[in-house]
Amino acid sequence: MAIKIALAGNPNCGKTTLFNALTGSNQFVGNWPGVTVEKKEGKLKGHKDVTIMDLPGIYSLSPYTLEEVVARNYLINERPDAILNIVDGTNIERNLYLSTQIMELGIPVIMAVNMMDIVEKNGDKIHIDKLAKKLGCEVVTISALKGTGIKEAADKAVQIAQKKGAAVPVHEFDKDVEAVIRTVESKLGSDIVNEQKRFFAIKLLEKDDKITEQMKSVPDVSAEIKQLEDKFDDDTESIITNERYVYISSIIGDCVTKNKKNAMTTSDKIDRIVTNRWLALPIFAVVMWVVYYVSVTTVGTFVTDWTNDVLFGEIIPPAIENLLNAIHCADWLQGLILDGIVAGVGAVLGFVPQMLVLFLFLAFLESCGYMARVAFIMDRIFRKFGLSGKSFIPMLIGSGCGVPGIMASRTIENDRDRKMTIMTTTFVPCGAKLPIIALIAGALFNGASWVAPSAYFVGIAAIICSGIILKKTKLFAGDPAPFVMELPAYHWPTVSNVLRSMWERGWSFIKKAGTIILMSTIVLWFLMNFGWVDGSFGMLEAEQLNDSILASIGSVIAPLFAPLGWGDWKMAVAAVSGLIAKENVVGTFGILFGFGEVAEDGAEIWGQLAGSLSTVAAYSFLVFNLLCAPCFAAMGAIKREMNNTKWFFTAIGYQTLLAYVVSLCIYQIGNLFIGGGFGIGTVVAVLLIIGFVYLLVRPYKESATLSVSTNKMFSK
């Protein structure tokens, strides 16, 4: 018999750790229909017919966040055979708040009290037999991190699922409240099964407008609501919330024995230092410096060099060449495979090791609890330009690769803040943009050390200015959502969880190398190697590049970039090939200037590039590539996370427009300084700067506050 068990619990209660432990690698990750909330399903180890569903972490079954709506619609409509409710034992009172609501759904519930190892270490005791009696469900203790008790918990869940008995909530509220709930229950239509009546009755009393979408007929309960509100002098939702907490406090004394009252926990002691008013930023700066120093300059460089020079230099290409020679492969196909596919995809995969090292660090910082503190530390600063502290994490990850960075924006609940973060995250120079920076710095600035930091500075300035400008447009008007966020307790993460998280992010990057980049290198190779010579179409010799299809396309779009200082078709083509993957820009230059393969920083072509560009034009080219629409893979991520075509084009359009304007100003104004003379371009640039400054300083538009519209997404 197929059984479905849902995992439900607060965020940070160890739900995902338990899910991973229960299902192993047997997981399927997707999205809930219509929304960007992650949906994880897996088969229980050793039970092929038992499906485990990992619901999003929630504090309540109220309709205020997408996660809550998703979780509760699943529980009401799909009716899993059992709910495994995970409760954080160190924080049991708050966690039980959700439990009292889950009990009302009329689905068999088993409660797993997690983090028992920490509870015991603190010297606290949880009397699970008493807890089970007071709550009316079976209770087991586990430690998801250490893996103790999880097998028993899963077995019990399977057992009660097979029994099919529904949980009956035994908790009782004030007798006046109970009386009103019973009246409402009796008014409910027959489409609602008996076990769920209490849930629907309470939701109706709470004036929960999204619950009515789940009901065929909606009784009028305004009289009952008024009766309660008059009696308690409060609104019904607060009354019910309060009743739940009153009930929990009434049982908690019996069920939990605390070692000492109000003693500072280890986490609080760490927070005293790490989030201290004076020390927080210096500590954060040191942590970040270590992370980047190790992953970019020491270990990162070592493994990246090895992959690029040895693996994709000395091992794979000759091996494939020998193989192709051995099977007498046609010349053109050999060219496609070696110069197109292996060179193109290899260039991208060369970044993987460095990125994995960076993601390893970030995964560690995330799962030990520090990342949540970073959001807190950065919030005051980010708030000044209209973003929330939570926007910082996507940007940090985006400095490795924009794709997982954009995906990390999911943790931001507020719709508007999330969209703004998605739009600005790719301004941070990602790992793939570093070769472009190295190329320009080396070729035109004699490797000056200020070029690379200035690229990051341009990125940060773009984020800050965009934040301020966008906040003043109609699209984003209004205050950012107030910052409220639970901070998990500090703990040592398990190796497997850190590795899993690192791999998930790294994989999203590798996947793009295997799909989009593979496809586009083939197309690019074709465009570059075929063309019309003397009126006939055919494959070109290397020196006939100027006749290729690519050259024709490049010449058409090149004038567009003339005001930016680089109207040569080779520049235009290089910039466009950057859309496939940013590091392609360097490779494309290499091919366009007649070198088959170039080093990562393109040292071979420095001389030629310097000859065809002025320094100002080169910097304008660099800035354009840093700010304009990201690579296709990142665009795909933006499309997925925005979940809306109009927003997708708004984001891409904004990024490209900003890049164009900034590059134009850099070239035109810069030219003026180095004595290029005053022209129409200069006038346009000055006008653009005036317009830009106006957008920055104009007063805020007042507008009604936007809120997440979950209605539209769920009505089918």
Next chain:
Amino acid sequence: MPLTMANPGECYTIRKVGGKEETRRFLENLGFVVGGNVTVVSEIDGNLIVNVKDSRVAVGKDMAAKILI
């Protein structure tokens, strides 16, 4: 007085939770209920980390000003 004025390390009772309905609900779900206890763990530029019902919650300055103790 608002939570922003609380002394770190001292335990206070919550008197009132104000603010926009949506945020107030979220705070209530996180354990900020009238009559409950709250302790400020640390403070940066007005943003607070508080201990409420044994969990640590970070609250922005504007939100903290609406929690009365």
